[in-house]
Amino acid sequence: MEDGQRMYSQQGGLTNMSGNVLPQYNMGQDEPSDQRKQEIGDILQQIMTITDQSLDEAQARCRKHTLNCHRMKPALFSVLCEIKEKTVLSIRNSQEEEPPDPQLMRLDNMLIAEGVAGPEKGGGSSAAANATAAASGGQPDSAIEHSDYRAKLAQIRQIYHTELEKYEQACNEFTTHVVNLLREQSRTRPIAPKEIERMVTIIRKKFAAIEMQLKQSTCEAVMILRSRFLDARRKRRNFSKQATELLNEYFYSHLSNPYPSEEAKEELARKCGITVSQVSNWFGNKRIRYKKNITKAQEEANVYAAKSAAAHEGQGAAGYNVGGGQAGMYMNLNGGDNYQSSDNSLQ
DNA sequence: TCTTATGATTTCCC
DNA sequence: GGGAAATCATAAGA
Known part of the structure; x- marks a missing residue:
């Protein structure tokens, strides 16, 4: 005063x-x-x-005029903005610096991996191709299933992007509206640009929550599609003859320890054009069935032993030895249980 | 159509 | 988590 x-x-x-x-x-x-x-x-x-004049009109005009033109207005608003900054806004400020939501990150990653979000790089179709290749053991797969999967994934992708655009548009429109409103109001009440920025952030956060729901439901849709597709993959297809030969060669040449290492599995998977888990399945099945039907297995072992021996004669080498296995230790065909003994050998 | 072979899945155990 | 064993589901052949 x-x-x-x-x-x-x-x-x-x-x-x-x-x-x-x-x-x-x-x-x-x-x-x-x-x-x-x-x-x-x-x-x-x-x-x-x-x-x-009428009292209201006069007051309104007078107030507006007084506020807008008063030479103290900028200083007064500046002080009031500062006070607001130090009280209400400081509370919000503490809440703003949050780490990125891990769930959102997961959703984003999944959508990118599935080829729904991000650049269209044939993620879905390549996923489908990989899946079918794995299921078919390298054999040509049903193109219908593949194209169905791809078409449905493309549909999901299109819906996702359309909805995302809608949300973004709505968010931008609403933000612009609020910013304009606040700017207008800032002529008659103290609103700092920083406060407007914060309001924009709050609005964007609210819209981000909606966006996350969209991402969640998109992920669900992809998961459902994928599970249906995987169910279709359950249709068993035999491995190629060449793949079975390779697996059998390895099995019978490592009969004393028919447990391929991870490296060996990878190598076999690569050579056979199947997945590592398929190799694991195959060896699991083979070990069990070998034990169950030892007579027939011995005949088979005999065939592969002969094949391997012929190959060794031709090459003069130890032959198959992927991942450090014990190559060349064939079972004694005259005595079914006379294989090389080890902890893991089949009894 | 039935049987057998075989890849995949599930459950249990270590 | 990896392997054994049981089981399922389907391909393939008689």
């Missing part, structure tokens, strides 16, 4: 401690007294004009 009085006095005259205007002396800087009289007359005229 003191400052205000002092400031006023600089313009209109000197005041005493009670705020009364003191007699003014012409010091060479002050306005002439007849000019002041003119101003007072103008003010009175304005007051008289106001009384002719």
Whole structure:
């Protein structure tokens, strides 16, 4: 108040401690007294004009005019903005710096991996191709299943992107609307640009939550499609003859320890054009069935032993030894249980 | 159509 | 988690 009085006095005259205007002396800087009289007359005229208007209109206009034109407005708003910043906004500020949502990251990663989000790089179709290749053991697969999967995935992708665009558009429109509104309001109440930015962030967060729901339901749709597709893969297909030969060769040449290492499985999978888990399945089945039907297995072993021996003669090498297995240790065909003994050997 | 072979899945155990 | 064993589901052949 003191400052205000002092400031006023600089313009209109000197005041005493009670705020009364003191007699003014012409010091060479002050306005002439007849000019002041003119101003007072103008003010009175304005007051008289106001009384002719409706009270509300006058108040509104007066307030607006006073607020917008008052030379103290920027300073006052600045102070008020600062106070707001230090109180309400500081609370929000502490909540803003959150780490990225891991669930959202998972969803994003999955959508990218499935080829739904991100650049269209044939993710879905390649996934389908891999899946069918795995199921068919390298044999040509049903193109119908493949194209069905691809078409449905493309549908999901299209819906996802359409919805995403809608959300983004709505978000942008709403944000623009709110920003404009706040900017308009900032003429009559203290709203700092930072506060507007925060409001934008809040709006974007709200829309991000909606977006996450969209991503979740898209992931669900992909999962359902995938499971249906995988169910279709359950249709068993025999491995190629060449693949079976390779697997049998390895099995019978490692009869004392028919447990291929991970490296060996990978190598076999690569050579046979199947997956590592298919190799594992095959060896699991083979070990069990070998034990169950030892007579027939021995005949088979005999065939592969002969084959391998012929190959060794031709190459003069130890033959198959993937991943450090014990090549060349064939079972004794005259005595079914006379294979090389080890902890893992088949009894 | 029935049987057998075989790849995949499930359950249990270590 | 990997392997054994049981089981399922389907391909293939008689």
